[in-house]
Structure formats: structure tokens, C-alpha cells
Amino acid sequence: MQKNRIMKKTIFLFVALLMVSAAQAKYIKAILYMNDGSQKKGLAEMVEYKDSNVRFKADENAKSEKFSSSLINKIEYPNESGFITTMEFLYLTSANGFSGKFSNAKNKFWFNIIYDNGVKIGQILDKGSMQTNNFRATNTSYYFGNIGDENLVFGFNSMGNVIKKYASDSTIKKMSKVVFVNCSNINEAIENKTFKLETALDQLITIFDKIKCK
Numbered sequence: 001m002q003k004n005r006i007m008k009k010t011i012f013l014f015v016a017l018l019m020v021s022a023a024q025a026k027y028i029k030a031i032l033y034m035n036d037g038s039q040k041k042g043l044a045e046m047v048e049y050k051d052s053n054v055r056f057k058a059d060e061n062a063k064s065e066k067f068s069s070s071l072i073n074k075i076e077y078p079n080e081s082g083f084i085t086t087m088e089f090l091y092l093t094s095a096n097g098f099s100g101k102f103s104n105a106k107n108k109f110w111f112n113i114i115y116d117n118g119v120k121i122g123q124i125l126d127k128g129s130m131q132t133n134n135f136r137a138t139n140t141s142y143y144f145g146n147i148g149d150e151n152l153v154f155g156f157n158s159m160g161n162v163i164k165k166y167a168s169d170s171t172i173k174k175m176s177k178v179v180f181v182n183c184s185n186i187n188e189a190i191e192n193k194t195f196k197l198e199t200a201l202d203q204l205i206t207i208f209d210k211i212k213c214k
Contacts, residue, residue: 027057032067033074040067047075047087047110049124069110086113090122091151092143093178095171102178104151111143111152119179119186119208120145121201122152142201144179146213153179156200169195172204183213 030044032054042058047069054067054075069089077085089108095101111122122143143152155175156168176190189207196203 027055027060029078030056031076031078032056032072033076035071035073044075044077046077046085049109049111049126051110069108075110086116087111088113088122090145090149092124093151093153095154095174102153102174115205115208116147117208118147118212120147120149120152121204121208144175144204146179146183149179155204156195156197158197172200180213185211186213 027043027045030042032040032044034040040056040058042056042062043060044054044056047054052069054069054072056065056067057063073089075087077087079085087110090111091108092105092111093102094105096103109124111124113120114123115121122145124141124143126139126141140158142155142158144155145152153175155172172195173191176187180187180190186207189211190204193203193207
């Protein structure tokens with residue numbers, strides 16, 4: 001229960017930080033982990049999931065640099081209280097809203113990694129759109145993978161009743177068969193659980209905490 005409360009606080013802090021950063025285009029403390037194994041420590045803007053570039057400064061007085069997201073595999077944003085927001089640049093596998101069939105995206109996206117313990121959970125926040133012909137409500141999607149995987153697989157979306165079918169128990173179980181094809185013990189635990197939208201994240205984390213791949 002304590003871990004679940006910490007996870008919810010983690011998600012809240014990430015959303016709040018992303019909203020503030022987007023509104024103010026603010027540079028915050030960051031460590032960029034480059035694909036060549038090097039690190040860049042300084043200040044960076046908080047990335048959003050579709051960002052193809054990352055803006056970075058060595059310090060407050062330095063000139064801003066722009067790095068292609070393709071050159072970076074991870075960014076850590078540590079704050080003064082010791083909390084670290086971790087963003088990773090990964091491929092995603094999404095589920096068709098009608099057929100439920102999974103397909104791989106050609107491009108990578110920035111995921112907020114909210115769980116990383118044998119299993120990886122990535123979160124994508126879509127701030128939505130208020131445009132008349134392209135209205136989208138703010139929503140959060142959750143993607144799953146094993147440590148070392150280059151892509152995360154869609155599990156569910158937290159927007160609620162509007163797309164209840166898309167965030168259903170059956171979609172989570174389809175995800176499990178893709179992600180945990182070699183983890184029969186986790187796959188079995190997910191298959192035997194009934195997932196509700198409001199508690200799905202907590203239910204899955206409880207499984208991942210208790211059961212590891214054999």
C-alpha cells in the first residue's frame with residue numbers, strides 16, 4: 001500500500017513538472033545519457049513524448065544547445081528533494097482501438113519511466129487538444145516491457161469511460177501475452193486477475209513486485 005501511494009505521488013509530480021515546464025519553457029537540472037556512453041550534466045527543458053530534439057545548457061549562463069533525441073537514450077531530472085524523473089527514448093507498440101491488434105511504431109517516443117524493477121512501466125501524458133475539429137481530452141497511457149527491451153507495449157489508458165473498451169481488462173491480457181511470452185508465471189498471474197480501470201496500475205505493480213520471471 002505504501003509503494004502504491006509513492007507511485008501515485010511520482011505520477012502526480014511528473015504531470016505537475018511537465019505542465020510547469022511546458023508553460024514556462026523552463027530549464028531544469030538534468031543529466032543526459034548519450035548513446036555513445038557519455039553523459040552531459042547541466043540544465044535541460046522537460047521533454048514531451050513527441051519531442052525530436054532536447055534543448056540543453058551546461059549552466060545558467062551557457063548558450064543553449066539542441067541535441068537530436070535520437071542521440072540520447074535517457075534523461076534524468078533530479079529535483080531538490082531527491083526525486084528523479086526518468087525519461088527514456090523507446091519504440092512503442094500500440095493496440096488498434098477496434099481490433100485490438102498490436103502494431104509497432106516506426107519512431108521512438110519519450111516515456112516517463114514510473115516503474116523499473118525487472119519489468120518496466122512507461123507513462124505517456126497527452127495534454128489533449130481544444131481545437132474544434134481535433135478535440136482530445138487530457139489522458140495518460142501506460143506501456144509495459146521487460147528490462148532491456150527497445151519497445152514498450154500499450155496496456156491501458158486512464159482517460160476513463162470515453163474509451164473504456166480501449167482500456168479494458170482484455171487489452172491488458174493481450175499486452176501480457178506480447179510482453180511476457182517468456183515469463184509464464186507473470187503471464188499466468190495477469191490472466192487470472194480481473195483488472196478495473198481505476199485500480200489497474202496498482203494491480204499490475206503488485207504482480208510485478210511479487211512475481212519475477214523464472
